[in-house]
Amino acid sequence: MKKTENKSNPLIEEEELLNKFVSDSDNKDTPKPRTHGFIFACTNKSESELISNSLIVTGKPYANKVFAVKEGDFIFLYNLDTDTLFGTFRAVGEPFFDKSIRIFNGKYPYGIKFEKPDEIKKISKASLLFKKINISWKDILTEKGALVIKSHIENRPLFIPTNNNLIDELYRPQISSTTLWDFPIQSYGDVAKGNNKYPGVTPAFIIYNLIWRYTEPGDLVCDPMAGSGTTIDVCKEERRRVVAFDIVPTREDIIQADARNLPLQDNSVDMVFIDSPYGDNIKYNNHPENIGNLPATSDKFFEELEKVMVECKRILKEEKILAWLIGDQWAKGIFVPVGFKVYDLLTKYFVPVDVVCVVRRNQSSNTPFWHSKAIQHNFFLRGYKHLIIVKKSSKAYINPHKKKIEWNFYER
């Protein structure tokens, strides 16, 4: 952009500076993690306490957002009661999880410290700014987005281009609130999770959602059939401890073991995630104990999966979650509802928690050839997988039919 001499248009000059700043920090010779911007909400009650302690703390709904912050990221504090935005702060150190934190009686245990500027600036009617630059305070901002907000707070607003790139939509997935999960790509963020060339690789957002729902930072997660290690990479980034096994490990941090006989003590892990073979549709390896060499049409396939379930129950702590990802099979005219069969087996040992439908994307059959074959020969391509969530619980299972539910009925 051309530098302007026109004093009445200082915004263009600022934009030029902004672009320079962003491209300098993206310099490939000195690779460093990209900087982001985070807006955290507060109320009249919490504003002064957070600012005076140089601290953001939150509860479960924004825990994953706090844990996405890195040292040096931009932080803004948004008072929802007064519609005022404060800044600009910079994150210091690592996010933490501290159940015994004194502030707000420990109600908000997830936090990050920040550094204050010499003078804290603020902007009122912040929602108008969010609207103008087309963001929500819940979004994770790019460095550019953070700088645009900083410039407004400092009362020297930067010009905002139409193609603005102020939000980093794929930096962290959303935590899904429904049982239909869909994410456009296998991985997210700055670091790859697993290997998207590995046959049957798990979409990383599934593991991200599960660990933020069912575990806390520092908990131990186990993946007994780890494949390319997606679970390891997600857990490390979200600060969970992780132990992963596979019959044929693909990397050094995966331990060689059979999922039916894991070298772990009883009641030792806080969550198990498993994306098992769905039959013999994918050639993982030729190991004789690879369950993925057994066809889903055989009883033996389900007998071996059942042994894995028993082993998962043994290693799980009481009241903790096992999440099992599984797809159905249609091959050569034969349909096997693998998901329903696995659900049936799991509920012999565990209490059901829920079943999520995970939209399948980027599978090899997603080609015009296969779409046309599916219509011509009247079969369906697999559009989703089942994510079966169960709990190890020795407490008496409450039969849902015996529990009376009071429904609200509305007049039509």
Ligand SMILES: C[S@@+](CC[C@H](N)C(=O)[O-])C[C@H]1O[C@@H](n2cnc3c(N)ncnc32)[C@H](O)[C@@H]1O
């Ligand atoms: C669907 S893949 C897992 C994908 C993995 N979650 C990822 O993101 O890359 C299933 C894995 O189960 C492994 N497997 C099959 N039989 C096994 C067994 N008996 N014990 C442990 N792993 C086994 C296969 O080697 C394969 O890597």
